[in-house]
Amino acid sequence: MSNDTNSIHDFDVNLIVEYYSGTERQGPGSPEMTLRALSFLEHLPDKPDIADLGCGTGGQTMVLAQHTNGKITGVDLFPTFVDLFNRNAKTLHLQNQVKGIVGSMDDLSFEPESLDLIWSEGAIYNIGFEKGLQYWRSFLKNDGYVVVSEASWFTDERPAEIEDFWMDAYPGIDTIPNKLAQMQKAGYLPIATFVLPVNCWTEHFYDQQVLARENFLKNNAGNTFAEGFIATERHQETLYRKYNQYYGYAFYIGKKF
Template sequence: MEESDFELLGEYYSMLERQGPGSPETTLKALSFVEVQRPIVRIADIGCGTGAHTLLLAEYLPGSQVTALDLFPVFIEQLNANAAQAGLQDRVKGITGNMEALPFEPDSLDLIWSEGAIYNIGFERGIREWRAFLKTGGYLAVSEISWLTQERPSELQDYWAAAYPEINTASAKMAQMEAAGYTPRAAFVIPENCWTDHYYSPQVAVREAFLEKHPGNPAVKAFIENDRAEADLYERFKQYYSYVFYIGQKV
């Protein structure tokens, strides 16, 4: 990705409350499967975006310290501003960084969280490498694009084979989690409104504003066209795929 494209992506998605499908209700449902047998103190939110779910974690785990990491500096600036506005600046710290080189000590985290972002490193690689940073008994909670059926239309299969070859069924992902050294605790499909009401619908106005801000920019035009095509793909084939939340405990 060229630097100009990177900056444009950051600018566009910083205009949205969420940088991927999800909702407050889904975040809290996933959190409900984290059994608090001991205090959840140190949390890492990896690929945090502008922090919609980051602040929820801090609010619902009042004794916690949350380090939120993302590659886009503009997201981190916005997250830290949102944390300060919510009075959470003492417990939420946003940092710019790469999920391939996390700045945490081994066996130091009680909970690793990642909503709609682990695909950037790959699910199997991510859960294996990130495990080293968790304390024994610590939790991993990630949402990952997954097939909901064993068979699907060739158009959809071809799209995801090119976009994210690691897409697989929930049962396959759970098996990968077990093989990586976790006890699977839960897996659930995020509801349709996480895609429509909380992700695609808010983009309608943002797309037009973004095009007006960058008139005649071919990279912006191509990006918006691809974004619309992705939304159309979901509308036509949503019964075949979605994000699934996976919650596991390090053994």
Template sequence: MLSVYVKYTKTMDNENITNIHEFDFNFICDFFLNTERQGPGSPEVTLKALSFIDNLTDNSHIADIGCGTGGQTMVLAQHAPGHITGIDFFPGFIDRFNRNAGKLNLQDRVKGVVGSMDNLPFREEELDLIWSEGAIYNIGFERGLNEWRKYLKTGGYIAVSEISWFTEQRPAEIHNFWMELYPEVDTIPNKVARIQKAGYIPVATFILPEICWTEHYYAPLATVREKFLAEYAGNKNAEEFVASSDHEEELYRRYKEFYGYVFYIAKKIV
């Protein structure tokens, strides 16, 4: 779960790894390591999405794919029963994830493991719930829906937040920016149609409020940028990395009426 401006694909296959600016992965990990969330969201939004999911028990198995350091995972664990496995490509994130679980005394049922979202360590029909906040884009929305479906039990749920257009038309600057980074960005009705095509019943869809970007994501990054530039003083790649983050934030503030994250919750019935 990372800023989608710094686009890369979390796979173990080097041919599939895409990093638009060819930043060192260490930059990405170091930059986001001390943030609670690696993308827009909030505890309130996590709980709202969770409210549409039923039938979870102490024996339920949940996967948070692209979990980052686990900000949203810990919220899930504190409000839902069952065992949760967090999956992320970055070992540093998983180390922090497991420390966070320990601090909250959740280590008996919450565990983070290093892994690839295109090679998940689960059996077919093992999971009751697949969760992924701001991360499914790494494998692709449609591909993730199709490939992850086999891991869900009949009656199991998938809940993902995904960048989406709010309007059919939008200014060329923001349209071209996102289409270059993530060609699968689309309108909400088209995303719902893809969910149905992949064999799920859409259960709920809602737009994440602006506060998820401004207060819960961009505001904490101000301090992170300052510390990051001090750590990598004089490093041109680090400076470019931070500049890209600043640019993404500026574009959001200018064009937030046209796009944002949307939570999609769906159910596998057969």
């Protein structure tokens, strides 16, 4: 990792929340990939009970609501995101189907074996892939599904620059075969996995941040911490565009057994 940039973990969480409150998505993905992941789930109940953990402002949650008849509870640690989540649900007339609550994905309030589906796009890293899958399993009904997207290596070897960056940012990153083995060890039958295409990062994530960056810097003019945060975000984007053949996000879909 370059010596003149920091990890996102070095910044005030309030700055991070402020910035990502101005973006449509808080991580790589797209409606098309959310629906592709959903398509692998067979025999869901007509009205499944669903939790979206680390839901952010709910971009993917609203897609799920529009393509299932389920009751969906979005859980996020940050009240600002949850307020925007519930506002978005109301705008889309989904407030009777979708509800956001403030909570932590490692301290859930659901009843044991009460959920048909646990969804989490780009968020399980907050508690770790293995830990999250193990803990969440108790909240799923028998034959319930877990669907997560997770940072993954596509190759066994990669350039030192990107290896060092990810070992600092998220040491839990691993290859897809190793992630699938971890899923099975946690008590799931792996159903499917697929890699998110590059446009989930470029078109649907980084390109959407141009205006958000301008507004964020304008609102925090003279704030060196805010400027440093944007520099870090730009560095991460540069690395992805340079090294995306070596890593990205993959969806992992498992069924509780």
